[in-house]
């Protein structure tokens with residue numbers, strides 16, 4: 001990794017990893033190319049970025065000429081972030097979504113009840129996280145939409161069925177199936193540097209049905225056989241065991257801060273709908289979310305929060321903290 005990469009480069013690289021469409025990929029690559037320091041040490045990387053751009057542009061032109069619709073199902077991002085459920089058949093993915101959200105997906109004791117990926121919102125305190133329920137992954141079946149959805153997700157929740165003896169093998173099958181692709185699971189999200197397009201998504205393993213007879217023994221066996229380095233949350237989706245811990249951990253994994261905006265004239269901020277931004281985001285990024293006019297026109301802001309004295313005046317580069325109340329001045 002060459003030194004001196006700007007924050008803009010790193011942000012574009014992170015967005016590139018999560019890009020859901022070729023258009024988004026192109027936009028991110030353009031920023032990366034613009035931001036990369038131009039010297040001998042980055043020659044390879046520059047050439048690599050240019051090659052990727054050329055390939056994407058060619059693909060896009062070919063797609064348009066062929067009248068083909070752009071690849072994949074689009075699920076617009078909503079809430080503080082996105083977690084995608086993954087697992088073998090009947091592991092309880094839909095049951096989990098039903099318990100953690102207000103959605104009512106079909107839950108049934110036979111495989112492939114869930115036919116297409118479907119989003120639902122999981123509340124946590126005053127924010128919510130998008131969960132995506134999915135069809136199962138097996139040795140022979142991997143829904144074609146899953147690649148982009150996994151790449152675009154902030155977190156994958158890999159469910160394991162502790163009620164059935166084949167649950168462990170089914171889980172291994174999911175990992176093996178994905179290992180044959182460039183969309184893989186890991187304990188942290190990152191884009192592999194050496195291998196173009198290889199993306200890893202941060203994953204929690206969620207052994208489910210701990211209420212079932214023999215589940216504890218199967219869990220021991222799972223640990224012995226699979227040795228995953230993912231954080232683990234054991235649950236019973238049906239009985240509710242462990243769900244609140246999983247809910248909070250899912251939110252925390254997003255590593256976002258909540259910020260409440262307030263107009264100068266208002267006494268109280270809008271407490272109902274906080275903005276969520278990646279930890280480390282600045283006032284200027286918040287301004288962009290509130291309204292595009294604020295990006296150009298922002299003069300300063302006053303902040304009430306844990307890191308500053310009440311009403312402190314700050315500039316665009318101020319790093320936001322969780323639960324800051326921010327009064328923007330044009």
Ligand SMILES: Nc1nc2c(ncn2[C@@H]2O[C@H](COP(=O)(O)OP(=O)(O)O)[C@@H](O)[C@H]2O)c(=O)[nH]1
Pocket residue numbers: 087088089090091092093094095096106107108109110111112113114136163208209210211212235236237238239
């Ligand atoms: N005992 C037990 N059964 C569960 C639990 N969660 C789900 N199930 C059952 O497992 C079956 C498959 O659940 P479903 O959510 O449809 O699995 P999916 O195919 O992964 O979406 C259903 O019969 C559920 O009632 C659980 O925590 N404990």
Ligand SMILES: [Mg+2]
Pocket residue numbers: 093094095106107113114134
């Ligand atoms: Mg299902």
